[in-house]
Amino acid sequence: KNEVEQSPQNLTAQEGEFITINCSYSVGISALHWLQQHPGGGIVSLFMLSSGKKKHGRLIATINIQEKHSSLHITASHPRDSAVYICAVRGTYKYIFGTGTRLKVLA
Amino acid sequence: NAGVTQTPKFRILKIGQSMTLQCTQDMNHNYMYWYRQDPGMGLKLIYYSVGAGITDKGEVPNGYNVSRSTTEDFPLRLELAAPSQTSVYFCASSYFTDRGYLNTGELFFGEGSRLTVL
Numbered sequence: 422k423n424e425v426e427q428s429p430q431n432l433t434a435q436e437g438e439f440i441t442i443n444c445s446y447s448v449g450i451s452a453l454h455w456l457q458q459h460p461g462g463g464i465v466s467l468f469m470l471s472s473g474k475k476k477h478g479r480l481i482a483t484i485n486i487q488e489k490h491s492s493l494h495i496t497a498s499h500p501r502d503s504a505v506y507i508c509a510v511r512g513t514y515k516y517i518f519g520t521g522t523r524l525k526v527l528a
Numbered sequence: 529n530a531g532v533t534q535t536p537k538f539r540i541l542k543i544g545q546s547m548t549l550q551c552t553q554d555m556n557h558n559y560m561y562w563y564r565q566d567p568g569m570g571l572k573l574i575y576y577s578v579g580a581g582i583t584d585k586g587e588v589p590n591g592y593n594v595s596r597s598t599t600e601d602f603p604l605r606l607e608l609a610a611p612s613q614t615s616v617y618f619c620a621s622s623y624f625t626d627r628g629y630l631n632t633g634e635l636f637f638g639e640g641s642r643l644t645v646l
Binding site: 423425451452454456462463464465466469507509511513514515516517518519520521 | 569578620633637
């Protein structure tokens with residue numbers, strides 16, 4: 422069993438829909454990261470969080486440390502949100518990555 | 529600021545050839561990492577460095593070597609390329625301090641290098 426599990430693996434949504442991507446982990450962490458990777462592109466950091474909730478524009482990330490679970494929400498989704506979203510957990514200075522959720526938003 | 533710069537973006541190698549992937553960061557980060565990304569798999573750590581002159585193996589170090597002579601540069605050397613090394617390689621950097629500042633640990637990635645070994 423992977424130490425970081427994401428669901429769903431693939432997701433297709435219509436423009437404007439509310440989207441949720443989930444991440445569960447089985448190890449102790451100091452922080453959890455959400456990353457975005459566009460097709461053929463690099464990887465950018467969206468959020469780093471160790472408790473509670475963070476919001477940036479239409480993106481919201483939450484984490485429940487006790488349940489070892491995090492969610493990434495996208496409100497009012499747009500085709501430009503189409504990308505792979507990667508959850509990563511960090512202990513001290515090493516990161517463990519999930520396999521990613523491939524999101525496609527249709528116009 | 530350029531952030532993390534990787535070169536080359538694409539490369540095709542023949543089996544047995546060697547090459548170096550270059551990585552430079554201008555954020556004065558102490559930690560640097562090399563990952564490989566294979567289809568359907570999470571990023572796997574090849575090597576990492578906690579500062580100039582200090583490197584250590586990650587999960588999948590076989591067939592690779594690194595050096596860290598300066599804070600900025602962390603090249604990855606592939607010796608005797610094999611088809612199993614066909615992958616996308618990412619260099620990343622981060623800053624950690626033992627003072628426990630909350631903003632440390634954000635990860636910055638290069639654009640990736642797509643390597644094919646034929």
